[in-house]
Amino acid sequence: MDVSEADRGESRVEIEQNPKLLALIVDDDDDFRTSVAALAKREGFETRLAGSLGEARKLILDTAPDLVLVDLRLPDGSGLELLADTAPASDTEFVVVTGNASVETAISAMRDGVIDYLTKPFDSARLTGVLANVARTRGLKRELNGLRWQLRRLGRFGKLVGCSSPMQEVYNLIARVAPTTATVLIAGESGTGKELVAETLHELSRRKDKPLFAVNCGAVSPNLIESELFGHEKGSFTGADRRHVGYFERAAGGTLLLDEITEMSPELQVKLLRVLESGHFLRVGGNEPIEADVRILAATNRDLAEAVSSGALREDLYYRLNVFTINLPPLRERGDDMQLLAQHFLDGLNAAEETQKRWTPAALRAIAERPWRGNVRELRNVVHQAFILADRDIEEDALRAFEPIRTNGEPVSTTGDDKLEVAVGTEIAAVEKKLILATLEHFEGDKKKTAQTLGISLKTLYNRLSVYRAGSESGAV
Numbered sequence: 454m455d456v457s458e459a460d461r462g463e464s465r466v467e468i469e470q471n472p473k474l475l476a477l478i479v480d481d482d483d484d485f486r487t488s489v490a491a492l493a494k495r496e497g498f499e500t501r502l503a504g505s506l507g508e509a510r511k512l513i514l515d516t517a518p519d520l521v522l523v524d525l526r527l528p529d530g531s532g533l534e535l536l537a538d539t540a541p542a543s544d545t546e547f548v549v550v551t552g553n554a555s556v557e558t559a560i561s562a563m564r565d566g567v568i569d570y571l572t573k574p575f576d577s578a579r580l581t582g583v584l585a586n587v588a589r590t591r592g593l594k595r596e597l598n599g600l601r602w603q604l605r606r607l608g609r610f611g612k613l614v615g616c617s618s619p620m621q622e623v624y625n626l627i628a629r630v631a632p633t634t635a636t637v638l639i640a641g642e643s644g645t646g647k648e649l650v651a652e653t654l655h656e657l658s659r660r661k662d663k664p665l666f667a668v669n670c671g672a673v674s675p676n677l678i679e680s681e682l683f684g685h686e687k688g689s690f691t692g693a694d695r696r697h698v699g700y701f702e703r704a705a706g707g708t709l710l711l712d713e714i715t716e717m718s719p720e721l722q723v724k725l726l727r728v729l730e731s732g733h734f735l736r737v738g739g740n741e742p743i744e745a746d747v748r749i750l751a752a753t754n755r756d757l758a759e760a761v762s763s764g765a766l767r768e769d770l771y772y773r774l775n776v777f778t779i780n781l782p783p784l785r786e787r788g789d790d791m792q793l794l795a796q797h798f799l800d801g802l803n804a805a806e807e808t809q810k811r812w813t814p815a816a817l818r819a820i821a822e823r824p825w826r827g828n829v830r831e832l833r834n835v836v837h838q839a840f841i842l843a844d845r846d847i848e849e850d851a852l853r854a855f856e857p858i859r860t861n862g863e864p865v866s867t868t869g870d871d872k873l874e875v876a877v878g879t880e881i882a883a884v885e886k887k888l889i890l891a892t893l894e895h896f897e898g899d900k901k902k903t904a905q906t907l908g909i910s911l912k913t914l915y916n917r918l919s920v921y922r923a924g925s926e927s928g929a930v
């Protein structure tokens with residue numbers, strides 16, 4: 454999995470100790486009430502009982518129950534009236550019980566904010582399922598409330614640091630979509646935190662106890678990616694000497710992040726679309742449809758409209774994924790978050806290294822003024838490097854040492870479409886330098902990707918960069 458272990462769990466949301474959930478059971482049938490109450494108790498709920506709407510109203514006001522399990526037919530009216538009475542913002546969940554559930558009643562009840570319904574005579578397994586569902590939903594709501602509280606107090610939302618208004622919008626979207634089953638497209642420049650958003654979506658979903666897998670579609674060879682995703686049967690192609698279980702099966706019950714989705718071939722995009730529409734997939738070489746019990750998140754650092762018009766992202770898949778899009782703003786549009794993040798990364802390093810290094814005001818100002826084309830990832834790397842260099846006070850100079858390299862003060866010249874212009878007769882070393890710097894710029898300072906793409910080791914890349922840096926400091930081109 455791509456998700457770094459160091460980041461995982463680092464800041465699992467702290468929530469106050471969960472008190473027991475309270476269920477109010479409203480029914481005029483004594484036996485029914487007591488047996489439901491017994492079951493609810495077994496599932497860890499505290500219970501209150503009411504035999505009429507009147508009694509129920511009073512108990513709702515007095516105890517603010519987490520769950521109201523209410524019969525539709527009560528001596529003094531319909532159970533649905535309770536819902537109408539309860540303020541829309543209330544946290545109470547409703548489950549409707551009915552002796553003669555017509556489909557219409559059930560549907561209209563669902564529409565009115567009832568999370569589930571039961572028919573009489575109920576089977577206890579179904580009721581247990583409903584109660585477990587309520588408990589999970591309540592757990593997620595509590596977790597979300599915990600996060601909102603954290604945001605107000607600490608300027609962070611789980612692992613996501615930042616309280617600028619564009620980020621608050623992002624948190625609102627996350628909070629709205631996380632508990633649903635919707636596919637989410639996460640778009641944003643490289644290093645803006647798309648993977649972190651995917652982790653947050655997973656952790657705030659009912660799937661959080663199941664795995665989250667991140668597949669980088671750009672990093673898996675095009676020949677292998679279909680079998681990586683869907684698995685393959687033994688003998689389905691040369692070299693397939695055993696059955697292989699793909700990510701769709703391994704992530705069953707959980708979440709699958711398809712990172713760099715535009716790197717997937719158009720043919721595979723069609724297959725993915727079919728899986729999203731039908732809910733089933735086939736292993737390569739297999740003919741038995743397998744249920745795709747995964748929630749799909751997709752991420753891209755490309756401009757979506759451009760990706761569609763250039764054909765990198767099929768339009769039909771785009772529309773299917775675009776049901777819910779979270780656009781992560783670049784760091785330079787997040788105001789004071791830059792300093793907040795710099796402090797956050799510094800706190801982490803101080804804690805890990807048992808040091809007490811601190812920013813000077815000038816350094817913090819310099820942080821606010823940089824364009825951060827590599828976004829949070831660049832900031833994090835720069836903080837780390839400056840931390841290593843500084844004794845106690847981290848001065849502005851420590852940051853300057855890591856400004857993006859420029860050839861003789863000028864940005865590396867490209868033709869604007871990611872191609873380099875090189876005059877015939879240019880020295881090979883100069884071409885190499887141009888190529889390395891332009892690739893580095895293309896990947897927004899990501900050295901690993903640059904080295905991988907150029908087919909050189911990371912060590913070689915570092916060596917070259919330090920030579921170039923020494924050259925530019927001494928004024929050479």
Ligand SMILES: Nc1ncnc2c1ncn2[C@@H]1O[C@H](COP(=O)(O)OP(=O)(O)OP(=O)(O)O)[C@@H](O)[C@H]1O
Pocket residue numbers: 460612613614615641642643644645646647648649650753754794829830833
């Ligand atoms: N809001 C944030 N708060 C704290 N850390 C963050 C935040 N956003 C990003 N990071 C950190 O910055 C680094 C880059 O984030 P991430 O890998 O999620 O970016 P990305 O958008 O997926 O980048 P890419 O497009 O290159 O895959 C990670 O180390 C991540 O933990």
Ligand SMILES: [Mg+2]
Pocket residue numbers: 647648712752
């Ligand atoms: Mg990523």
